[in-house]
Amino acid sequence: GFRSCRRYVRVSGSGRQYLTFNDLDDIHATRSAHYLDRLANATEWTRRIMPHFRRMVRVVADVTIDRGDGTGGVIASAAYGGVTEAQRLAAREALAVALERTMEDARVTRVRVLERNAASSDTPNPEATLRPDPQLSTDLSILVEGSYEAVVSEQLARLQALTALS
Helix, strand or coil: EEEEEEEEEEECCCCCHHHHEECCCHHHHHHHHHHCCCCCCCCHHHHHHHCCCCCCCCEEEEEEEECCCCCEEEEEEEEEEEHHHHHHHHHHHHHHHHHHCCCCCCCCEEEEEEEEHHHCCCCHHHHHHHHHCEEECCCEEEEEEEEEEHHHHHHHHHCCCHCCCC
């Protein structure tokens, strides 16, 4: 199942107010009978709060690059939609090389690249009907964790420049 869950609040810049992500033992946990039952039978609390979620992005993703092993106090993230398979591959290759330099900075604790897993992301989600907006998704995300906001933001901007994604 689910190994951990973390939630971050945006402290600067533009973008979404919150970022929540779960670490799973296996991506197939999102297709298990227990998980699907939870989605289909929302708790009273979930039924009460979901109508307040706007423009929610939900994506089940494979971690295709994972460097470092720490949990940062701050995280910088970038998410891209409409990414072709060729763009994913090119971005992954550029990032894999660049991360050696990034991880030399002791203030960066971890960098991950997440790529949408269509089979798991497209699993019907009855919980989505509780929200006012259609569920959104992304194809590729870069997450940079570390100790200082300025450092992770700087490192993310440098990595974004290498990917040729917009």
